[in-house]
Amino acid sequence: MEPGAGLDPEQLAAVLAPIGPVCILAGAGTGKTRTITHRIAHLVTQREVGAGQILAVTFTNRAAAELRGRLRLMGADGVQARTFHAAALRHLSYFWPKVAGVALPRLEKSRVPLLVRAANRARLRPDRAELRDLVAEVEWAKSMMVAPADYVHAAAEHGREGSYAPDVVARLYEAYEDVKGEAGVLDFDDLLLLTAAVIEEHSWVAAELRSRYRHFVVDEYQDVNPLQQRVLDAWLGDRDSLCVVGDEHQTIYSFTGASARHLLDFPRRFPTATVVRLVRDYRSTPQVVALANGLLDGAPPAAASAGSAASSGSTGSAAAPAGPRGRLVAMRPAGPAPTWLEADSEPEEAAGVARRIRGLLATGVAASDIAVLYRINAQSEAYETALARADIPYLLRGGEKFFERPEVTAAVRMLRAAVRSAEPDRPGGLGDAVADGLGALGWQPGAAPAGRGADRERWENLAALHRLAVDLEAARPDADLEAFVADLAERAAHQHTPTVQGVTLASLHAAKGLEWDAVFLVGLVEGTLPIVHAQSDEQIAEERRLLYVGITRARVHLALSWSLARAEGARRSRRPSRFLDDLRRAAATAGGTRGSSRTAATRASGDAAVSGSGHGAGHGSAAAGERRGGGESVGGGTGRPRGRQSVQCHVCGRSLAGARARIGRCETCPGQVDAELFERLCAWRAQRAKEQGAPAFVVLTDATLRLIAQRRPATVADLVALPGIGQSKLDRYGEDVLALVSDTASRGSRH
Structure with missing residues (x-):
């Protein structure tokens, strides 16, 4: 590929910027990796810079491997692309024996x-x-x-x-x-400390290292901490051929010492720097981009203007299509509106998400293109349970490394042995050869075990190896088993793992740098996002940025959900995240300007799916589509929906609003539950759940059963007025429930 071909004006400006200090402020989905690979390839192929003189540094082995792969295809093979720690280890391993007279100590x-x-x-x-x-x-x-x-x-x-x-x-x-x-x-930090010290204290080391590496590129520069910056300064010396790329809005690792200050102060440190801001988002639909922009626009002025230092120092940059304060500009066609899901409890929220995922899978969205993202790892349990019950395979990101899993190591050993015994005239291609080899481990294509268990996970991991072979064969038709084993060895060394089929469960921090067609942002309540210990303005600002990262992982489908209680039947005392107000306003504005469907909060009762159309949010529910505790529609706008009848307490007759309207009585008014009816309802629900092979709350929640036992509905109209009884619930269970209420009343009158 010709360096610079197919780039937009801002990307091209960054690629063609003079050798020297360059700062690329790259918003989410704006093609930063594409831009820096084209710049590096341009330096090598057009400006006659030696590939071995360039050191590109990033933060993950996966990103470094991707960078090397792209550069190889662009004719810039030989560029060193490594993480900070990998580069430091390479340099220290070479220089330490000469400086200290002994081998480098073992890395723990x-x-x-x-x-x-x-x-x-x-x-x-x-x-x-x-x-x-x-x-x-x-x-x-x-x-x-x-x-x-x-x-x-x-x-x-x-x-x-x-x-x-x-x-x-x-x-x-x-x-x-x-x-x-x-x-x-x-330890890993010692590598950086010793590398900096050796360069700073030994001029001959600095001279030799700097004669080798003359040009530097640093990806994700907003994540650099003071120690990493010290190493970078030691590598650079008094030179200025440094290209940095980052996004101040994705600074989410301050707890590790990372700071966007280095990125934002770059123009002050290098007054002649070329500063280019990339704002054209090629990843996400306009609906997703609108939410991301709205979240940033809702930040307090001090946090929102954090990028002004870098922006004001811009020289020589292309004229970008500017949104407010340089926000993202969507380049993809319109897609579905973001969806909202409010649930009574975490299990019901997780069940609602699982139903929506099942719907996406039915439309052809691959499981590997779906992610459920949460603030803390402890939230994963509810979603592991819900997906397992729905027979949806999932992968827990952050677990055992792919190439260290037993079945993968066994497969690699087997393939190495197959290389030694392979027949040179064997018919069939690489994919067939690998499939045959994996067959010795009991793997067969198209024969995935049902369910989520260990057998399914094992099958998926081996299937991922087979897909790598097929991909390599497509790229290099002459590739054989030996080439494939060599490719696997390189991937294992750099942890460049393949895609394994399954819905990804990951924390928001672990999702950084990744993207999916469909993203579910779950658990959006106060105390979780923002996290309870975030108290200062800067801590709250970082929580906002963390949610921004989550939103911008989505290409097409985006769902946001929260639950009002942790456990089923518990008091619904949680408050939705404060950030949701900004997101609702952004969604409403996007819907109004693009004519897209309204967004609405769908209750997670029964079979109601997460819906972006505003329909199916629960028939008769006084709070359907309404912000809890207030009068603003979830889909935006002000005031209550027209034609809504006031809800009155069935005990004292007073008007109700918010959560109390959903319950149907004042907090101070007694709610007498018919104990016998409640017990009979619970027994009936248990039987129906057993017949359906589903959790009890999927039939009707404890809260709904208590309301039925308290209100004792006698007609369909009475029943459908209760929260948690939508049309699907009415069709499935209405007749049974009314019969139980009637029968219990008759039994009571006979006694």
Whole structure:
């Protein structure tokens, strides 16, 4: 591919910028990887820069592998594309023996064993969660270049809060360094510290390294921490051939020491820098982009103007199509409106999401193109359960690494053995050869086991290996088993994993850098997003950015959901996330300007699907499509819907609004539940659930059964007026429920 071909004006301006300082402010989905690969290829093929003189640095092995692959196809093979730590390890392994006269100490990949020993020495007994927090705290201190003796002061200055008091953490941190030194090992941050120190303290090392690497590219520059910036400065020296790319709106790792300050201050550090802002979003539909923009527009002025420093220093950039404060401009055709789901409890929310996923799968959306994203990992359990019950395969991101899974390692060993014994004139292509080999492990194409269990996961992992072989055969028809095994070895070394079929379950932090056709953002309640310990303005701003990252992962379908209680039947005391108000306004504006369908909050009762059309939100529900506790429609606009009849307390007759309207009585009025009817309803529900092979709440929730036992509806009109009884529930269960109410009343009159 010719470097620069098919680029938009802003991307081309970044590619053709002079050698020297370049800052690319790249919004989500604006093609930043495409831009920097074209720039690097342009330097190599058009400006005669040696490929080996360029060092491109990013934050994940996956991103580095993708960068290398694209550059290879563009004729720029030989460019070093690595993570910060991988590059530092390479340099230190070469220079350390010459500087210290001994081999580089062994790298300890996990801090946990060392911290356990340090905790024992400090007479501490942290549990698993506390140990995780301590690992994070040591990582933060080292990334900020804070020594144990300075930790207490630094922790106070940065408002660090954890499981232990700062002086205790400082003592543990000091013990950790002692234990590490006695074991003669390094951790990942030591790699960076020693690399910077060796370059800074030995001029011959700096001269040799800088003569090799003359041009630098840094991806995701908003995530750089002070220690990484120090290493970058050591590599760069007094030169200025540095291209950085990042998005200040995706700064979500401040807890690790990352800061967008380096990105935003770039024009001040390099006054002659070329600054280009990419705003054309090629990933997401206008409906998704509108929500992302609306979320940022709702930020307080101080947070919203965070990017002004970089923007004001722009020189030589192309004239971008500017939205408010440089927000994204959608380039894709219109798609479905974002959808909203309010549920009474987390299990019902998860069940509603699973139903919607089942609907997407039925329309042809691949499971691997669907993700459920949440704020904290503990939220995954409800969705694992709901997807398993719905017989939908899923993958929990952040678990065991792909190439370390037993079936994958066994398959790779088998394929290596097959290379040694392969017949040179064997008929069929690479895909057939790999399929035959995997067959020895019991794998057969098109024979996926039913359900979600370990057998299905094993089959999917082997299927992913087969797809890699098919893809390699398509790209290189002459590729054989030996070439495929070599490709697998390179992927394993850089953790460049294939796509495995299954719905992705991941935290918002783990989703950074990824994208899917359909994204479900779940658990959007106060205390979870924003997280309960986010108190300062900057912490709240980062929670907003985290949600922005989640929204911009979606290409076409986007669903947002929340539940009013954690457990089924519990008091519905949760408040939807404060960020939802900004999102609703953005969705309403987008719908009004594009003529798209209205957005509406669908209740998660029964079989109601997440709907973007505003229909099916629950017949007769006084709160359907209404913001809880207020009079604003979920779909935007002000005031209550026209023609809505006022809801009155069935005990005292007073007018009701919000949550009390849904229940049908004042909080202070007694609600007498018919105990016998409630018990009979529960028994009936259990039987129906058993017949359907579904959880009991899928039939009717505890809250709905209590209302039936309290209100004792005698007619269809009475029944459909209750929350949780939509048309589908009425059709399925209405006759049974009314018969139970009538029969219980008759039994009571006879006694």
